[in-house]
Amino acid sequence: MADTIYFLIKTEPSAYSIDDLKRDKTTSWGGVRNYQARNVLRSMKKGDTCFVYHSSCDVPAVVGEAIVTKEAYPDPLQFDKQSEYYDAGSPQATPRWSAIELKFVQKYKQPLSLTDMKKIPTLATMRLLQRGNRLSVFPVEMRHALFLQKRTTRDSA
DNA sequence: GCCAACGTTGGC
DNA sequence: GCCAACGTTGGC
Secondary structure (H helix, E strand, C coil): CCCCCEEEEEECCCCCCHHHHHHHCEEEECCCCCHHHHHHHHHCCCCCEEEEEECCCCCCEEEEEEEEEEEEEECHHHHCCCCCCCCCCCCCCCCCCEEEEEEEEEEEEEEEEHHHHCCCHHHCCCHHHCCCCCCCEEEECHHHHHHHHHHHHHHHC
16 A cells, blocks of 8 residues: 555553454544644544554553544544543634544554664664654654564564 | 743653 | 653743
């Protein structure tokens, strides 16, 4: 798929894991409260592939893949007073925050850990590995994406 | 518009 | 729990 665009999305498995996505099959991916990350969300197109990354856990790793099934729409959580993502300052007419819909694609049998990724020269320039990277959603370059897919396919074969 | 203080992310 | 790296806030 030559024109597939790739992204990486971080999630804390204690909050929402790849297993949760597998169970739900599709989910509204919201709660992003950073303008840079929001802008990335808004750039995502239907059919784009997302690598799912588990952060803030025992073994931070790329654990699977999802696909975008609905492009950016107003994140419902920003208007939900019960939600920790409620934003009283977000105007109803021009909502501040966006969400996308993701569909589960696969959970890797062999996740690719952050530790291992650091040992791979091809991935050295990947955004995930740059110091100070804190964005929860960002694009993945084609060469990095192809490497990840090849690697994880081989490892799970 | 500058910048210090503060808060958050996330690996270790 | 520590700490580096940023983003945000708010006084001036």
